[in-house]
Amino acid sequence: MAASISGYTFSSVCYHSANSNSDHEGFLLGEVRQEETVSISDTQISSAELLQVVEIHNHDPCAQLFSFYDYAGKVSEENLSSILKDRRKNVIGWYRFRRNTQQQMSFREQIIHKQLTQLLGVPDLVFLLFSFISTANSSTHALEYVLFRPNRRYNQRITLSIPNLGNTSQQEYKVSSVPNTSLNYAKVIKEHGAEFFDKDGVMKDIRTIFQVYSALQDKVQAVCGEVEQSERVKEKIQEDVNKLKQQIALRKRKTAEEERRLREAQNADSHSTPEENTEPSEASLLSRITFHAPSAPERPSTSPNPPSYADLSTQDDSLPSSSSPPTSAALLPRPQAVGSPGHPTPGPLGMGLGLGLGLGLGLGASSNPVTTPSTPYLGNGDGSSSDSLDRQAAGQEDDEDDEDDDDDEDEDSSEYENLVSETTHLPTVVASVLAQGRPAALSPDGDARGSQTT
């Protein structure tokens, strides 16, 4: 059993007691409640502890001694009622104050307690005993208080806790569970409570803060979404870049092979004829491109999305003699013309097929490769700069395909731009891929191919 009394009630009882010139007594009002604690631990399933908590809210001092009992200690029901009136149901105990006596219930107190227990119908009626001890020279006075529950046989003394009475320098000021039953207090709180509490009894500040929190949460969620999207786009583009790079690499290899074969073929043949059909698709493509066929290469039906380089690379394999090459060719960045426009050599052309990079740069080397003023020289493995080539190619394409669909051009250019921008954005990646190779000798030899092997 635990008991607690609020500080002001306790001090009020002490005040009444200390000011009386004799023994003093009164009743304790409050409530008793049961607290059940269920604890679950590893060693046992659950153990329930029942704790009876006595809370003393208020006290009712008696005006004089023997006010509700006679000399024999017999309690008078009438007097009791007239003293307590309607507070009778709140009585949970009574108290007595006597100076310079032992902390033990006296003869009469025990007799009265038994009767009160019965009359008030409180089985565990408590008795609070105050005793005031003074030293002989009145230098030191001690107020001792003990709470008894005399109706039990054992453990008759209960600890009475008074919140915030004690050394509060180490602890914080505690809010007591003992409520304030003063009417005036309740009135004031009711009047002014609306400023702090809303209709549900929740403090307004809490709601406001919660709103701020919700808003912040929403914003965070939105930003998360955006971040996710941009991350996806970035991912996709990165994929594209990688694919294109692969294609570049592939084409370079093929170009190199082509060149080799052409060289061999050249040696065997005196005339070089443009071979459109026997050559691999890339060569035919390139030749077509180079010769600037008057008819604009057919474009495929405009698709909303221009085929990416990945698509082109797949198409290459299946382009032995289809008409689609012109479309893809149209989409390819046009390499700069190699040598004289009239004499496109397959070799260089083949080289140039590898996205025209090798040739382009070869040309660029002779003409003026420094057409990429702003973008950093990214150092292709073969000494070519994709930037420059792209630029040039883009420029060429624009000139040649004026009648093209704007969409495509736009798309193309946008693609090129994207490429450019991508490459600018990913300097490190490209550089790492390209920079490993030796800068190619700027001669339209087969060196570029060799140097391309990174």
Place this chain on the structure above:
Amino acid sequence: MNNMSPEVALHRISPELRPLLCSVVRNGRVGLDSTNCLRVTDLKTGCTSLTPGPCCDRFKLHIPYAGETLKWDIIFNARYPELPPDFIFGEDAEFLPEPSELPHLVQWDAGNPECLLQLVKELIQQYHHYQCQRLRESSRLLFEYDSLLEDPNYGRNMEIYAGRKNSWTGEFSARFLLKLPVDFSNIPVYLLKDTALDPGEDVALLSVSFEDAEATQVFPKLYLSPYALGGSSALHIPAFPSGGCLIDYVPQVCQLLTNKVQYVIQGYHKRREYIAAFLSHFGMGVVEYDAEGFTKLTLLLMWKDFCFLVHVDLPLYFPRDQPTLTFQSVYHFTNSGQLYSQVQKSYPYSPRWDGNEMAKRAKAYFKSFIPQFQEGAFANGKL
């Protein structure tokens, strides 16, 4: 605070309560052991500390009971002296008398100075009942109690103290204090050494302590009031027989005591008789004698112009024990400056003789012994 003389206590107590306390400390005797008065200690006040004194209204009262001393707190209120007091029964926390058995509490009259004393006596009575109830824990001891209760000689004058159970061994102990119905009234007053103090009633108390519930360790003790029989040192009581019971033992002791008392009384009378006889036989030869206790007699006798003194000392258990005769020469001194004397303890004597006979025989003895004494005196003494 302790060993406070009654006067000091009376001085410090609140004036309105003084009469009540007065009768307690001056006349208060409760219980069988009424030789000791009730004692008051630890006077405190229930008023505020700034109240001018004397204003003490609560104190501890020491009450002898069954060989123990009960220390009860009595609590008044000086501001309301007409109200009855409250009590705290010290260690006997379970003692809760029924108020209806305490008429002086129910009809407390602060104007009656004896009220408090009477109330205390009633409380003691209730306490006695309470202790007897506690005896029920041991059937053996209860039997003892009941058997004594039935005997009218002892039943009414019994105090029981059922001691606390020894919490270690669970042993139960009890003490019976019995007032033995022995009549001391005929004992002559001569045994009083100091007549200034009022010895009070002569009383013999037998205290029997049972250290265990089975009555295997029993320690009897006899308390005699200081002036009865000259103290208890002269009286040896028999040990408690193992397996015996109080109802047999107590009458034994009682009888023994009674016999002794009779003996003492008889002895007194016998001595008186003896002295009277000597007076009549020796007449003018008597120098002095103890006229109260009749224990001493001095004679100045002459034989053939030889004067000598005879001191007769009568023992306590005369006539069983024979008187001591001390012959003293009036002329001769010893080396140490004392008068030469000789003590005679054995001489013809019989306790069955009456006083006259003893006087006659004594006279005859003197005659036979004196020549011998004279020679001795002349030989060993100096003039």
